[in-house]
Amino acid sequence: MEIKGLHHVSSITANAKNNYHFYTQVLGMRLVKKSVNQDDTSMYHLFYADEIGNPGTDFTFFEIPRAGNTYQGNNSISFTSLRVPDDNALEFWENRFGEYDVKHETIKEEFGRLVLHFQDPEGQRLVLVSDQTNQGVAGGTPWDKSPVPRGKGIIGLGPSRLTVPDPEPTVKVLTEVLGFNYAGKYPAFVDGQPEIQVFSIGEGGTGAEVHLEHRTDLPKEKPGRGSVHHVAFRVDDNDQLSAWKDKIKKQRIPNSGLVDRYYFKSLYFREPNGILFELATDGPGFATDEDVEHLGESVALPPFFEDKRAEIEAKLESLDTKTN
Secondary structure (H helix, E strand, C coil): CCCCCEEEEEEEECCHHHHHHHHHHHCCCEEEEEEEECCEEEEEEEEEECCCCCCCCEEEEEECCCCCECECCECEEEEEEEEECCHHHHHHHHHHHHHCCCCECCCEEECCEEEEEEECCCCCEEEEEECCCCCCCCCCCCCCCCCCCHHHCCCEEEEEEEEECCHHHHHHHHHHHCCCEEEEEECCCCCCCCCEEEEECCCCCHHHEEEEEECCCCCECECCECCEEEEEEEECCHHHHHHHHHHHHHCCCCECCCEECCCEEEEEEECCCCCEEEEEEEEECHHHCCCHHHCCCCECCCHHHHHHHHHHHHCCCCCCCCCC
16 A cells, blocks of 8 residues: 555636636646536536646646635645756746746745746646656656647646644644655745645655645635645555555544546545545546547546436536647
């Protein structure tokens, strides 16, 4: 039983069309699946990733049209990182963000790596992190039809940052339950606040870290558009996931039990600060029901929703995702 790193991060958008434009045309990621939220099929669930949606490259969004503003704070997944190949790629992105009027900071160093903080149009807090020195989990492969040059493209998810008022219970779950190891720390972003702790799993590196920020000066975050719903970690297969279910149960941690998401199987639970974690299998993957060349072009529904396709599609706003 070993967690292999980050699997995906799921966030909230209030506008699927604008979201699709930004993540494909500005960030150059590929939409590998246009589906629906299995818990509420009236809303889109969009999956952006590398060329085929390899585990660890997947950034997903639930469309909630009435989602209000996010009021940032504690008990949250406060930053999502996206990996790029090297330091030179960050310079490309800094220039690109200027061209596209993307709100961004300047390139700086965090935990021995160069990073570039920026936001999407809804205020989603994002970081590009350079893989120049990465010796851990390998990144994916950018889509060759992306508007971003392949050598500069996003190659996967980087560290997720959790912001909490009390770090100790979260540390206990990360280390004693999930098997993360303490890997170091770096200065806080706010003067007078504790240093940010880094925890690593599996092969380690940018694709297998959680950064834990302890904030004593924030209220609890009120989520909305531009906030993160949950972070998922990779497990090999169904047998591994079942073993994790048993372990979580023995720890007396309330959980969802095994959930079939069709493209992967999942298990959900909340750590003590209320942040939602998911364990997800590497397969079967996004090419299960679509040809690789046409991923994300049509509304994809798991077989258990197929008999309701007409009803589901009638409730969805039109979203043209076909590529030339």
